[in-house]
Amino acid sequence: MSEMGADQEGIDGVRMTWNVWPRTKVEASKCVIPIAASVSPIRSHPDIPTLPYAPLRCKTCISLLNPFCRVDFAAKIWICPFCFQRNHFPHHYSMISESNLPGELYPQYTTVEYSLSNPGAVPDVAAPQSIPPVFLFVLDTCMIEEELGFVKSALKRAIGLLPENALVGFVSFGTQVQVHELGFSEISKVYVFRGSKEISKDQVLEQLGLGGAGRRAVGGYPKGVQNGYASSGVTRFLLPASDCEYTLNSLLDELQTDQWAVQPGHRALRCTGVALSVAAGLLGACLPGTGARIIALVGGPCTEGPGTIVSKDLSDPVRSHKDLDKDAAPYFKKAVQFYENIAKQMVSQGHVLDLFASALDQVGVAEMKVVVERTGGLVVLAESFGHSVFKDSFKRIFEEGEQSLGLSFK
Template structure:
């Protein structure tokens, strides 16, 4: 059990909390500085999660599901809900239960389990279909011939990777939008839309000949008895099973050329990304509302035509920068964001996902498109070229099956059930509020709030959401919590898995109340500094987007100083006396690296983004963790840096010289060859399981690409340092403060009267 806690801190539940012991009142909670929050991975796979082939039992008052924390009267066949204390009768098919014959839901180790729902009415209206999923590819043709060749090759490979019963559609766009009718195989048949003006959904359907049939099947719930889950001719024309349209689509791709619309000198290509995505959303909404559908956009530059435009066609007009956004000097930004916000609402109502693969040296408008991708649970992959391994391997990972697949799931709904002492402020992550009001909704809102239920059009096995809680300020003497020191939270996630089956994942967790006025030590022992660092990073990212003039660095510094003042041990005005409990000791280091450095990943991934991991390889030892410090560099050492989006293999000066002399090819230097292979093998293992696929940089000490490592290291030795540098080590040319100086300043400020 201890080994599991070390290697898998999230355990079977996939839940990490900033505080694992909760203060009882709102005032005491505010003194904790770090908000009370939980980061949850709703469908994270785990070998010990049972899959039950029947529907769950729900409390008739609060809809919580029967769980191991429910009290049971086996004689009267009654169970008491731990959330609202409602007494519920077991149905007749539970009549055989007893103390020695309990159902799986009551096993103490099954705090998380999964139900297979054969009847969609048992939870929601999403009905499983015979289709595994739908992929509508939207390809930008405003790019050079070489780039278009790369992306066409990737698409051809993608079609061969898809399940045979997956539906495929294809739209290409440049100055105009072309919808390809794959069901017409005799010749290439295309419907063309102008890219210069916004096109209504009704006009899209009318032009594609889907108007009548879409009205006939406008209900988002499929009628019973509908063959293959769809019932209009539009599917057979524009969306075909991968096995049926592979030849036709390959033929279209082979004939496809770069956009032929003339570009005047000094102008950008007229790229109508917004209209293309709008047409794609309309097509999917007409043919397959409520199904597992993804719009996969492959974009090679900024939108400069029609709705969603982010820059003018004139090349002398630069793409907006962060400074332009801060000064409100980006004329296209607000209008583009409003367009994509409306597109997001349409996609969410249809249950469809928008993925963005952008490969360009210029910006493509992710800041504007972000709302549509995030609210639908889509993926974003940015690369320098469609020929780069970051794009090719990531694109393949989205579509392939097997161990390395992402486990893409659809039509998810998350519901959170709390005791009456706890309120939900909101969620930060890839979801949309379902505006389900109730007594558990807090007055203050963080992220997607004012609800206890959220829609996730797309989710996968690494999807992670952060839920923020508030403590209600009721009279403690009147609450059951004063009698029962335990509090319970339940997370209900319904979703459609890649095979089209509807599942319900139920996770029920228990934490303890504590009187923080007398139980500060208990509070400290319950602090999860890794989870807290990630939650603070996400909250900071949200504030940077939502609050005008927000100073992220100052906010982080103040939060850290307040935390250290509250929980540090020290004598007033004596920095030398300052010490932190081991439960807090890494937190200042996390904040130092966060200030120098992105965060909707699960806890482990986001922690690597905040504070990269560094491994050292040498002849004298196996791979060992090294300090994220310039002092870790040595001439006879290889370093492996993992900063999530990039992996860096850094060869010390001596190692690089020996490699260049070819020692690794000589039989007597097999140990050296093994030393060179080890970090590469370890890097490939990490790359194989990660999405987006990280960039691998192999560099040498004093080489130009060594900057990828040096930028992440603590600058304990700089060009301004007075002390000597060890032989074979390195210095960093920077004016940034080192971790040591940062901690000294923190201690001085934390102990001030």
Template sequence: MANSDPEGVDGVRMTWNVWPRTKLEASKCVIPLAASIAPIRPHSDIPTLPYAPLRCRTCSAALNAYSRVDFLAKIWICPFCYQRNQFPPHYAMISETNLPCELYPQYTTVQYTLQTNPDPNNPSNAPQLQPVFVFVLDTCMIEEELVFAKSALKQAIGLLPEQALVGFVSFGTQAHVHELGFTEMSKVYVFKGSKENSKEQVLEQLGLPAAGRRSTAGYPKGLQNGYTNTVVNRFLLPASDCEFTLNSLLDELQTDQWPVQAGHRASRCTGVALSVAAGLLGACLPGTGARIIALVGGPCTEGPGTIVSKDLSEPLRSHKDLFKDAAPYFKKAVKFYDSLAKQLVDQGHVLDLFASALDQVGVAEMKVAIERTGGLVVLAESFGHSVFKDSFKLVFEDGEQSLGLCFKLVLNKGYKVGVQVDAAWGESSSFLFNFSFSGMLEISCSKEIKVQGIIGPCTSLEKKGPNVSDTVIGEGNTTTWKMCGLDKSTCLAVIFDLSSTDQSNVPETVNPQFYLQFLISYQDPEGKTLIRVTTVTRQWVDISVSTEELMHGFDQETAAVVMARITSLKMETEEGFDATRWLDRNLIRFCSKFGNYRENDPSSFSLNPCFSLFPQFIFNLRRSQFVQVFNNSPDETAYFRVLLNKENITNAAVMVQPSLISYSFNSPPQPALLDVASISADHILLLDSYFSIVVFHGMTIAQWRNMGYQNQPEHQAFALLLEAPQVDAQIIIRDRFPVPRLVVCDQHGSQARFLLAKLNPSATYNNATDIAPGSDIIFTDDVSLQVFCEHLQRLAVQS
């Protein structure tokens, strides 16, 4: 990639970097006006200021580099609403040669640190609020699986900061809340698995008074780490105090002992366990940075959130069942998790799901609660599988050692690695400490712009205003959103609309620039409250005069990812939505608008280089797991979509259109076409499709390896060739969450399908005579990219 950091300091990318002036012209652009924003992405060039931002008294936008300033009158003019605001007394020394940091033109993103909950006696020594973790463990598993899950939990508890508060809930036919503060004997509160419990009922059954609240003033006596001792520390204890108790409890914990009838599934009350954990946190610690981390090993069959009956003869719902409305439990379960999501958002808490089972566990139903709270989701086949084990460890583990080990391995081997490593990779010691809590995002726009909504991990706070569009996409009807959990890779897609429909309504003297501001306040892992303000400006353009500027401002990757997010959302929310047809129609309109051609002459068609990759992105999106859902279970599809909606543009683009690197004796590692023609007998291919990494050996390479040539001193070059893609794969894996599945396979082997499924089928059984020696064919009736483009050209040029 020419630009190694396309997001820049601001973390903002737009589908169009210049905008048409009217709604009508914007609709002709086909691809919506949208921006992706990574709210807390780390960057060394962002200054941190030790005070609160100055806000406009009319529209609440923060003082920024685009504000006009009258230094004599000590007034600043807001670029969004043109309100004149007086500077407060502590800005008295402001002048053209003495500017505050936020007015420097290069600081379009500024971070502010707010002093929270100071100790009245010693403000510099205010206690920091530590994160809170409630682990929820499924016990309806075979012994071997439970051993893997317990081992992972013990490891995680040992890696937590000493003062982090920990709670524990186990569940099977019933849900058990374990009292960790009562060490003399094991004390457990049991909740019936078939009964839904409100927060008040949980509070009553656990014997909790309504007083377990955080103090908003200075911490009075009786507060330890900012929390009330007596109430909270029965169920939530610092990791250092309860590690031994929890380890002993896990050692004694057995698989669910309730008998299971022959031909029946186990009774598993996942919904009750999660609502009890949410109730416990809501009673003890509302408004704090807390996470419910659920390890689930099968489908919920009991109580609220049930996704299937206990009778094994009844199969789990498939996409076909959902499409035909033949999944009797689905809507009720989604409604339950929707209400749980509202409760968690009100409390400011996050739901993380680690689902490990050969069958489905209900990710499709739980998606609403995970996504709205900004939670993590990992889907694996077993708690013993590397996808679960490595991902779970990555959340808690100090990452510096593994990073150093990887670079050591690369340097010792003495060859150049073909994969770029993100510069921000080693900035923080572990994934856990990149997590922030209690986020609030506010968007301010120039008055001609309206916000339709956000697709991503957040919840609308339904705050109406002049910049709210009547059309809603995703989380809309607002200019303010809550983000209970967010991390450095969290990325939101904001869809915009224009208020003016008629060019004649736009005055000639109107500002040629428009402005967008993203203000996010959040609590970092140390408990400090931070506010980050990003203000960006772009130009208006009159596309009735010229489309040249518009074309050069098109971001193909961002447009492809935004279209993928919108398509996924429509497939979930619009009944009978035909995604492939919708994408095709939009692409034909797009090419008709921006292509160069003579009417009814497909051979004359050409696209400006600014657009040339976009049809290829749409071709791969049509074939991807986001659109072709019938190859996957509803759980897998929900999993893929949660990650598509959360990850930054670069990562999400790889999900849509995987990257392929080719290794050979004759040249250094280099990008290859995502095409079956890239397969060669004497090459190794490395495919990154985000969810899986495939190392694919050509036929000749595989034969030489099987004969052991790499172990002979005279074939050192071959040994290095074999090792290069493996090391590059490990670098990709170490920088990614969830950890992708690594597939190492050979040409014509059974696992070669992981590569072949992603390649353009330019050579199939229909035209097998055209293939080069040592290459391969794909057994499919899918059209190739070439045929797709021929059809596209023919339809785009029609009069």
């Protein structure tokens, strides 16, 4: 029946497996590929018009006046296509006619933005506007020089794309975890955590000097975000992109691959689990309830401390699908349990984990995915941080514009 062009897909952010509907059940049953739609809400596009007034809502359901509504211009009534409710136009629509349509009824305007001069007029808008987007980067340094170079330049590009007020933090890890205090720009100041032992949230905060006064109740917005970033954790570890870009760029220039010697025939000691624990603890103390994102960039499997998925000995292969099926993956259950706890912590804090993994072998997404899934994060797997799969996906998180995922610009 109705066909949707490629241009329309870009504007509406909807892509369907079929662009023509089956008209009967028999026709529908003959579709080898079922009808499905992928939807990207809040997608920006230069051709989406902005209307400077509030939308008209259906009296009984939550739908809005749109080009698919039937309109009786004489009676000044519109019929909701979802619930068939007949709605009277309000007084300020009295001039409406077939030749004088409001923007939201133009047939080509299937998606419109409403810009409200008084945001208080819209009920149920959850996110307060004063909280900027927050990104805590967690970078694996157990990789070859070339890969670290790729990921560093991707990071620098990303930070350059962020809005000035976005809060940025940086954690690097290998055999140990390093939390970088970006607010201390004179010399580089780093807090080091052992990667071999599980660490509680309280221990993390204690070591970072965020115990007691620095800690805030889960669910409350830190006052520091609104008035000059007064919270000590925020001013020390999570800074506005415009304030820390220089520090972070020079830090990345100096950052080397993990310096701990890797024994012949062994895997690098990589403590991904502890690194995520520390990152979650830091965000929980500084910015609970803000939708902050941990962006983890991982180059191989966790081999050190909690969350380990394979032994350090290279002759011991990473578990396969068969091993998981046969319940013959000795590290699996324990690792999943560990990541389930991190997932619980992050969900209660209102934070997200995005995982960018790059390696020819496995990195342990099967174990870690519980955190990403429960927090609504993203996973991107590539064979190299120099590959366009990684580079383009990574850029889309931070950039503004049509290709953007809209995570850093609201």
